[in-house]
Amino acid sequence: MPKKATINDIARNLGLSRNTVSRVLNGNEGIANETRMRVLDEAARVNYKMLGTRIGAQNGQREAHVLLVTKDMELVSGSYFNFTMFVLQPIVRSRNASLAIHFMSDQEIRNGKLPAQISEADAVIVFEILDERYIQLLLDTGKPCVLFDCTVDVSLFHGSFDIVLEDESAVTQGIMRLAAEGVRRFGFVGDPDHCLGFRGRYNAFRTGTADCGAEPHGEYDLTDPETTGMNFRRVFAGLLRKRKQPEVYLCANNYLAQRLVEAAEDLGKTVPDCFRVFGFGLRDYYTHGRDKNSEDYRHIEDLMSAVVMILFDRLQNPRSLCRIVRTSARIFPVTRDDF
Numbered sequence: 001m002p003k004k005a006t007i008n009d010i011a012r013n014l015g016l017s018r019n020t021v022s023r024v025l026n027g028n029e030g031i032a033n034e035t036r037m038r039v040l041d042e043a044a045r046v047n048y049k050m051l052g053t054r055i056g057a058q059n060g061q062r063e064a065h066v067l068l069v070t071k072d073m074e075l076v077s078g079s080y081f082n083f084t085m086f087v088l089q090p091i092v093r094s095r096n097a098s099l100a101i102h103f104m105s106d107q108e109i110r111n112g113k114l115p116a117q118i119s120e121a122d123a124v125i126v127f128e129i130l131d132e133r134y135i136q137l138l139l140d141t142g143k144p145c146v147l148f149d150c151t152v153d154v155s156l157f158h159g160s161f162d163i164v165l166e167d168e169s170a171v172t173q174g175i176m177r178l179a180a181e182g183v184r185r186f187g188f189v190g191d192p193d194h195c196l197g198f199r200g201r202y203n204a205f206r207t208g209t210a211d212c213g214a215e216p217h218g219e220y221d222l223t224d225p226e227t228t229g230m231n232f233r234r235v236f237a238g239l240l241r242k243r244k245q246p247e248v249y250l251c252a253n254n255y256l257a258q259r260l261v262e263a264a265e266d267l268g269k270t271v272p273d274c275f276r277v278f279g280f281g282l283r284d285y286y287t288h289g290r291d292k293n294s295e296d297y298r299h300i301e302d303l304m305s306a307v308v309m310i311l312f313d314r315l316q317n318p319r320s321l322c323r324i325v326r327t328s329a330r331i332f333p334v335t336r337d338d339f
Helices: 007-014 018-025 033-045 079-093 106-111 132-139 169-180 196-211 232-242 254-266 295-316
Strands: 064-071 097-104 123-127 145-148 161-166 186-189 248-251 276-280 324-327 331-333
Touching (some): 007 018, 007 033, 018 033, 033 295, 033 324, 064 079, 064 295, 079 097, 097 106, 123 132, 132 145, 161 196, 161 295, 169 196, 169 248, 169 331, 186 196, 186 254, 232 254, 248 254, 254 276, 295 324
Parallel strands (some): 123 145, 161 324, 186 248, 248 276
Antiparallel strands (some): 276 331
16 A cells, blocks of 8 residues: 655655645645645645645634535446545545535536525535536636536636646556557547546547657547447447557546457457557446545545545635646556456
8 A cells, every 4th residue: 555645745845844734734824825736736646635624614613515516317327426425525524514416417507507506505516517618607606616527628617616637647657668568559549529637648648659659549549429428339349340459558547448348349359369458547446446445445535635625725715726636547457357
């Protein structure tokens, strides 16, 4: 198990005093904005835990009310959402805050219907809603917001918000390691226009393949918009019949990686015999998600700690410039034995 980051680690990395870092993480006033942002970004980067414990308590005499807004059945029916909420709720409570969850149907999002609870909320978490108009409607309420991933063009938005993503540099680093093993042909799986996270991973993929001198990636990629629809397995099987096969496919997340392995099986191919498949982010939240010693649990805990830390900082500093905060991530091989 990796060593937990401490206040001393953050102070040393930034060349600041321990007292300064502690004051930022405890929500004290009188810290220069640039210093505060540097500390918070570094805390997220090194996955520092127990962030902002006193910040929630400083929101007057009552607890802070956090509203999480997400899409309806498409997300909540999956273990990923349930696992994330299982980790998020105690983190929010530890900051003297309550968490309410509101599920929006596609029709409600199209019609611009706002959650009734938003008038009671002090701050909002927008969980993987990828509709530009609707995100802006939420921002127009004036509530401090953190977007957990969002649409590709961030410049379209205005308001008091920040974005939390998984660090796509893991993709570049993984490609460089594989290239050092002799891999020359790489393909990317996932629509780069689906969301900001996918776009970042695709750009990191392009950087990695260019830096290691790999063959042109376009002829191997499975980046059609349909690769982010609901019929992944069928779509992937059709694409695999038409495309040249690389030695390694890097998928934008683990769910796509698993569906790609299944599609290969439908065509009589086996992984890793025909090609190798790598996922990104979470490996196996279905089986090990609630095991607090598992790598997946620690990964989601890092993400949700960063979301809550940035949210309460935004609540205290609503006029701060928007920033994108990235937490550590990983890529890993995926075969049928992994799901």
